[in-house]
Amino acid sequence: MGYAALGVGLPLAAAHLDDLYNQQTPPANTYKWRLFILRWHSILRFPFAFLEFPDYFLCWQYQPSTPTLQCLLEQALTRVTKLERKDLCAVGVSRTDAGVYAFDQVAQFVTPFNYKDLHDMHATLNGLLPLDVRIREINPALLDFHARFSVTGRIYHYKIYNDTVLDLFHRLYAYHKLSELNVFVMKEAAKYFVGQHDFSSFANKQCNDRVVNPGPILQVEVKEEISDFAELKWVLLGSIELGIARFIK
Template sequence: MKPRKPPRRVKLTIAYQGTQYQGWQRQKRFKSIQGTLEKLLSNLLSEKIELTASGRTDAGVHAKAQVASFLHHSSFPTGRLCYVLNYHLPEDIIVIKAEDAALDFHPRYSAQGKIYEYRIDNAPVRDPQKAFQAWHVSDPLNVEAMREAVKYWVGEHDFASFKSQGSSAKTTVRRIDSIEIIHSGAEILLIFRGNGFLYNMVRIMTAVLVMIGKEKLSPEDALRLLEAKDRTLAPWTAPPQGLYLSEVIY
């Protein structure tokens, strides 16, 4: 038997539309982004490949630049991975970049921060073309009130009120560097930048902002909910289709 080649680590940057998938994480019974990529990579490299990602996106959530890595022992050139993978991948997944990485590189623990986007379609009538790319909110939203509210969340805080059950995070303290709200026509784009986000944190915060935009909550309620550290006081969660993992910062 020939001796095994030394391991090599490859870093992938991946974009996908999550509509047809039960999220990133590999599942036995349902189609996932991770499972689709691992099956293809395992066949291509003739060994079992396991991907580690910067984080798990839920069913219906999209990514512009998800980062994942894997170890392998083959001599397949990294420079050809994008071409070969994209030739075989379905149209809603594409590998933007494949590059060699240090053996100790970890997509999650090596990351310095993340950027998420959330898209809201605020037209009076739902646009079916945007049904799986944005959250349709027909009620007019007070964008200035929403901008006032996000000021309370910028900085390092305990975001326990904005964490869904099931999170394995050891601490609920996170740092948000900025939250930008761009209003153009009927589209409202929320851009969250921070050193990390709790499970469903962006979707919960978005739902609170929509309540503030509808003037069912005040901008000051954003601070009240933050300081309460009580998830039951912010029971809303925005739907998944408007959420995009935009960038992982290293």
């Protein structure tokens, strides 16, 4: 399916991310391991939409036989830090799905070395990574910071290009729908999703960790607490179907 989404990380529960970056690294004799934050933006490609380019990775989660975002980051980190993959203890903010364009994602890794200047590491890591992945920032983190559990939520942006001919400049970032959509009906339907509801019926059948109350959806952009990505996708598709049905009694 030719859909695309933009995920944006929200402020952390313990402290704002910028505040974390301003913290001093603990003394070397206090803790053996240093904890650093990787903050990156990446492009996860549709396997059928990028025929002219290599399909570098499919998702975040490490897989031994498939190139993934975690795999690429860990390969670069092992070359820079000289550590084994298992010693990096790399953790990402979430397991992004294939076809998701992610911006401002956060990951962490640990190292026994006290890097006083991270500029060279930052530049080297970006030099080792494919151009589809750029590390935006790298900074020391608080010891109680956790890339996954310290995040309060995510924002998803769903773009629909509703015209007969798709603008080539939007082909990678929007779902192309030829049928004319009734935007008024879609906006009216979207009001029913605002608030806290049970969206588990929209989740994949094989999903075992369904969230009954994923949290407030403030706008069908969509903003929500950590939830199943499939739920949001089916909510969007349902809204599109309502938009297609122009005559509703």
